[in-house]
Amino acid sequence: MRQLLFHRATAVWLLLVGATGLSWEFGHGLGFGSDFRLATVAVIVIAFIKLRAVYVEFMELRHAPAALRWCFEGWSLIVGASLLMLYWSGS
């Protein structure tokens, strides 16, 4: 049991849960001054930090060949930037 709990994956899980709580707050009024759009930008950025933690740590891409890892990093960068631009264009 100790082996299971005192593990790198547990630290990542705690980080992910904390980040979920933070993004929940940003979705409920927490923000940067009067511009609520910045709170949504924070929600999107936190989502990408979270999903990156999942593929680097849980999916073990930390130990994968660079080409595979870069497929995921590229996906994150392109999708993240596109979503932020699309969001900003409408607000």
Added chain:
Amino acid sequence: MAAVQPEEHIPGEVGVWVFILGDMVVFALLFGVFVFYRAADVSLFASAQLSLNQSLGALNTLLLLTSSWFVVHGVEAVRAHRAQLARGLLAAAFGCGLGFMVVKYFEYGEKLRAGHTITSNDFFMYYYLLTGIHLLHVTIGMGVLAYLWRRLHNTADMQGQLSAVESGASFWHMVDILWILLFALVYLMR
């Protein structure tokens, strides 16, 4: 004793990674379409979003994150040739998936009773479409977990099971990744 990891290692079958990346591209396009149409009618999307239950969305995020934690340890248990522990961990992950489905059942019920159906407006069309396709992935992932659980009954060749377990685990983590983004865009985006 965990098996020594080589410096570079692709977990599972290469073909599974091709499938995962393909799936992630399809979801990226769907997410892009959602945010594009939201940008064209922000007031409709924002007001319809108010009827979503964000607490249930957050609860489902926690369930999938926890299931991923179980799966990570399940893979490690297979590497350490501990079949019973691995089966227990995969069963726990399956239980989290089941919890996700129960939450979704109540969530959909709540929406339908309030009169929000797939034809109500564009927001709800995308809501049902995106969460529905994702739920299908959860279902497939749970099928994979159940299959691996059954397979691990044969404890004679644990090393031979590893590739299948790693493949299934990678698919399950992808389901988690897609939900993280879906929750941010559909539930939390203001």
